[in-house]
Amino acid sequence: MADLEKQPHLDPQPGQGLLGWLGRQVGHVRNAIRTQVDGQVLLRHRQVKQKPHPTRPLLLRRTIIDEVVRRKPVEKNSTSEEKAD
Numbered sequence: 001m002a003d004l005e006k007q008p009h010l011d012p013q014p015g016q017g018l019l020g021w022l023g024r025q026v027g028h029v030r031n032a033i034r035t036q037v038d039g040q041v042l043l044r045h046r047q048v049k050q051k052p053h054p055t056r057p058l059l060l061r062r063t064i065i066d067e068v069v070r071r072k073p074v075e076k077n078s079t080s081e082e083k084a085d
Contacts (some may be wrong), residue, residue, distance in 0.1 A: 043068040 015023060045066040053060055 037067075037068045037069055039071040041067055041069055 001041045015021075045065075047066075049062045049064075051060050052058070
């Protein structure tokens with residue numbers, strides 16, 4: 001019991017609420033946009049859907065791009081094989 005009282009109270013980590021979740025989602029999307037695709041694109045299907053906004057003079061557009069990418073095979077380092085022997 002005495003050990004539990006000596007431990008300081010740990011505050012919950014920041015970002016556990018709604019804004020933290022939203023920040024993580026933005027971070028995931030940002031990372032995905034910055035990531036370079038290494039490999040050969042085998043198939044690319046682009047689909048664009050447009051629809052006028054029901055109450056405002058706006059055009060809503062959704063663009064969906066599906067890609068199938070063959071990644072380059074990872075080559076093993078010869079120096080790591082020599083160290084293992």
